[in-house]
Amino acid sequence: MSSQIAVPLDEFYEHSADSAARYINRELSWLEFNTRVLAEARNESYPLLERLRFLSISGSNLDEFMMIRVAGLVGQVQRGIDRVSIDGQSPTQQIAAIREAVLEINTRQRAAWTELRGLLGDAGITIADHVRVEPSRYTALKNYFLDEIVPVLTPQALDPAHPFPFVANEGLGLLFTLTREKDGAQIVEMVLVPSALPRWVRVPGDKAVYISMERLICRFADHMFPGFRIEGDGAFRVLRDSDIEIEEEAEDLVRTFRSAIQRRRRGQVIQLELEEDFDPVAEAVLLDQLASDETTIIRSDGLIGAKGLSDIVDEDRPDLKFPSYSPRYPERVLEHDGDCFAAIREKDIIIHHPYESFEVVVDFLRQAAKDPDVVAIKQTLYRAGNQSSVITALIAAAEAGKSVTAVVELKARFDEEQNLLWASKLERAGVQVIYGFVDWKTHAKVSLVLRREGTRFRTYCHFGTGNYHPVTTKIYTDLSYFTADAKLGRDAARLFNFVTGYVEPRKTGQLAISPIGLRAKIYERVDKEIENARAGKPAAIWAKLNSLTDQGVIDRLYAASQAGVEVQLVIRGICCLRAGVPGLSENIRVKSIIGRFLEHSRIWAFANGVNIPSAKTKVYITSADAMSRNLDRRVEVMVPLRNKTVHDQVLQQVLLANLLDTEQSWEQQPDGAYARMEPGDKPFNCHRYFMTNPSLSGRGGALEAGAVPKLALRKGAV
Template sequence: MTGDIAPVNSETEKRYFNRELSWLFFNSRVLEEAQNPAVPLLERVRFLSISASNLDEFYMVRVAGLRTQVLAGMSEPSFDGYTPERQLKKIAKRVRKIKKAQAQCWTQLHKALTKEKVNVLKVAELSDDEREELALYYARSVLPLLTPMAVDPAHPFPHIPNLGFGMVLALTRTGQKDTTYALIPIPAHVPRFIALGKKERNFVLIEDVLEHFAPALFPDFTVTGQGVFRVTRDSDIAVDEEAEDLVRHFEFLLKKRRRGRVIRLEVNADIDADLKDFLIESFECWDEDIHESDALLGMTDLSQLIGKQRTDLLFPPFQARFPERIREYDGDCFAAIAAKDILVHHPYEDFNVVVQFLEQAALDPSVVAIKQTLYRTSDDSPIVKALIEAAERGKTVTALVELKARFDEETNLRWARDLERAGAHVVYGFIDYKTHAKVSIVVRREHEGLKTYTHLGTGNYHAQNAKIYTDLALFTADPAMGRDVGKLFNYVTSYSQPRDLEKLIIAPMMLRKSLIELIQAEIDIASSGGQGAIWVKLNALVDSKIIDKLYEASQAGVQIDLIVRGICCLRPGVEGLSENIRVKSIIGRFLEHSRIACFGNGKALPNRNAKLYFSSADWMPRNLNRRVETLIPVEATTVRNQIMDQIMVANLNDNTNSWDLTPNGTYVRRQSDDKAFSAHDYFMQNPSLSGRGKSLRVSAPKALDVARRKESKSTVEESSKVIDKSSVRENDPKAANAN
């Protein structure tokens, strides 16, 4: 089978990158976009805000989980060789670098904004008119919401919610020496940046406003010290598999999460030591992360600076296209889908086509049933409204609402109740699995009998996210695919494991096995002297068994190109292990979210005989073992060409948004020189290719430049030789354990 290939074993040196550190390096690439002068100024502010928001969630979930393991005395290392305690130490070291870079970035952006007359000012820097405007705003819109609190035996320390922000003060009463501590929690409804002036281009921070007005809140005291603080709480949820009522159980867990233990306390660097100690004692976070910063706390709030008044500092507006095929059928989704499979590429093609598909189904008297998965959706979801409309019109509507979609639990609970009131059948899936598949089916009564129209996607049914996430969605009237998706719904609603599936591959039953078999087929081809080739596009690659199989394929001579946006635990380009594997990450205007897998099947990619799939699943243990996911084979010629010759080739050719992963774990930004090519720009500029058949060739991207890929590989190898040794040690468990 594998001939003389070197065995893949757990003793291979520097075998995997650590999952958590790999994610932190991804967030550093996001932060790099905030420092990229080619990006419009307010978009750079947005990237800085995103990097801060990402780090918040990382602490709420990943760091909180590791701390729980340490508190429980767990010392078993993960597959990459790190114990929980070692991971926390390495995380702290990397986060310090990120926070420092964020602070430097904000200093640069602050100056650049000032040059553009977008000013973030201190109260003392305001004009007399602006101070008068601020005083009026404070009296009307801030003061009524404030609750200043003295803390003493009669006034216990208040609950500060997750990501809660506020001021802490040291006070002395007139004529007395004793110090009283007080808090001013800042309500979430109060904007962090208060806009002033007619053009709303001058801003002042709420903490500066409170510092200015604090003495008036405590008229009988003198303010002798003050500081700003922000807390992050453990926000992970552990579901009780024995819960009798899952909805009530989740309502209880959500309330409990609001009071999760503090796992990170952020304070300003010049805070008095006694105020800092008071906060640590009050939040009971003696052993947790204490971050002191002389920069802005809570940089996620920088997104509030991005308004409509300076569109010249944003990306040029982009209008998504509506799929041509459906326009050709006068907007009749069912007629267009019945004629031929349609692939929609979001955000370049309008998500409204998915909404229109379901709205048409809701109103069509021939439609008798709709089944829909809902993992994440928006607060004002047109998808859910269409399902409610269908149910109220007497159609059989089944909605599979996933309660375990992290941080969307409350939204999903609310939509579930609305759907139930409308008469829909609402199912919450499995207690021990998340239903992450993105599928819907519409059953329509036609002259030849019942006909099923199916939508399968890589992204959530979320209208807002679909404007910035790159995803694929396939509409098909293929009877076999309709039968398979029907079995998937029956599996989730009745625990009946799907049997005799004709096309669809489903996790957790068969997805891992199928991926291993597909990789093995390429190994067999290469071992027999043929040409093995694999292209994969993912958000994350973590599963050690899949990584080991890719290593085995590389050793067999299979040429492997991986586009992994975020976490990648595979170490590419290591002689004798992974020298035939190349990994790149694309970070740019849009968030790469689609998952695609191409297997050459005996020839170099792209080719007509390749095996091609897209999926809802990343290659992570949770997706392969603990989630209901789909792997969808692509058979229609036009759709295959669109995914393989257009989408994958464009992503592999991209050299303006791309970062190459080196063997030592660092990422090197790919140089675009005079042959710059951006996949994002390409898809925005070219017309919709859905259903255009041969005309695809006219606007398809140039053929993959193998010479440039080899040149890129050489650049990565050279860069990896001169990269800072500390970055190697951070990603090398053997080196880490030697510290």
């Protein structure tokens, strides 16, 4: 996809100081990322149902983008806020460009669905939306509709006596134009599909036959409307403004969030999806009641809500999915008979998820809950999921008499309601629950365990780049760092005091904490590379992040490039920096990796005056992306890796493998568009590398399966 935000290269030379020439629009960069996700739906090297999964993910991503980012821009326009973006566009200009790009993505989604639908049929999975099914299946489907679906549905006439009903966010509905046979009167009926019903229905029987809920209802609608003739029908889907805004002076944060969650369900309609052949009479009613000038109208010729295709992905066809993968349990912990504290005490440990099991993080807390020598546990919780073993472990610790503190972030988007439930459950168990700052999110991922050992106390810490969430830990690549380093332990305690008691640490020994000093630490390290380059020393920066949008960090990296610093960036999603522009960023390269796992770990590495990678390279892991919100409005941590083994594993295995990947990588062009990298003579897939090689972390040496292949930079490889 051309990124929709391309600037001709000759303009870079003529207007090098112009915002559009220096920066890429954040929203359009995100849409470019989602286009890369969607492209995997047509990647013939993937199993068929995995391709369908990518199509579903692209739909889910786009829904959230419309409900949050576009809704925010619409709100700015309505309130008369004319705040320009990093590339100099007004909210109105951005909305116009976004709509054009969104329509293009929807066109690509429908094309992908058309292709996949045919391939699914060839593989024995029939999509019966517009296909006749054999008589026995038809009878089974009809009986299913009458017995299981009709009792749940509530048709509602639309007339002066029946006001237009409320359609919930992400609500799916149908409108029918009917003629009453006895008197010829015409009425319009609405049927809203309850969220409890499946989006796609598997027709009863051995063969895999699926039909969408809206087509199922339309196919047998005459049974809902006896005495009427159906003149026309149409399915629609609604997306509403789902952002939550909290006033800084809110007196009761819990009560405020409960109220805000209720308001979100009734937010302004941001997007309305309609079937392309929607009945004109019914469509006029729908647009009059739901649409406004700010509503994006999407017309589809056969796919309403790509997100729902995940129901078909669940079909039990392992031959059409990636081979199953079971994460390894860290060997170092097993060597100590499962004693996490003994393993950490011996040497720091880095765990690479999902290749190594997240269960070790849970076991760390479970062991702390049972250990009579553990005095206190402190834990941040941003996203914990709806079946959290971490929560269970904290409750067990509190019930065992430990002092347990949980910092629960209520502002974790779309997890607010779940986090409120967890907070209540934790408090009932005796956990001290803290909600942190009203105007800052606590996004840091930290566990602290204080243990009595002999005549003194020792602090054990876990620092993570991802969430304590049982589902995402299986598909997100993240790092978990366990340490008993006393300096890091003291800094972690200061971090918790900052969040729970607003006691801002005057100084930290190792951790950089935002919004206090993390930005300054990044600037300091970039400036050091600039200084080294000007002094003729080796100078390089490697970084792996989810997003790069902060103007200050981007400008620092531009300055580094102009000073001769080689900058290699692996940015999975949004990137507002333009790479490879002569005179601005010719020494910067940006790539994005899209594959089986979602790249989520955040790593910085600075050459520090010698050729990178080396033992002297400064390496940090962090919970923060290079975004203004992370650096200025969130509580985050950046952790230096000083242990030699951990340092080398992250730098020379994890980070280097990402830089070397060619099979799943896209490279940013100067105009902001991305091009899929050519695999080359020696193709390299970093996900396959981590899945098929022995444990890279949790143990300093090689396992019995053999030594880990050593990675090395090839000239021109990065």
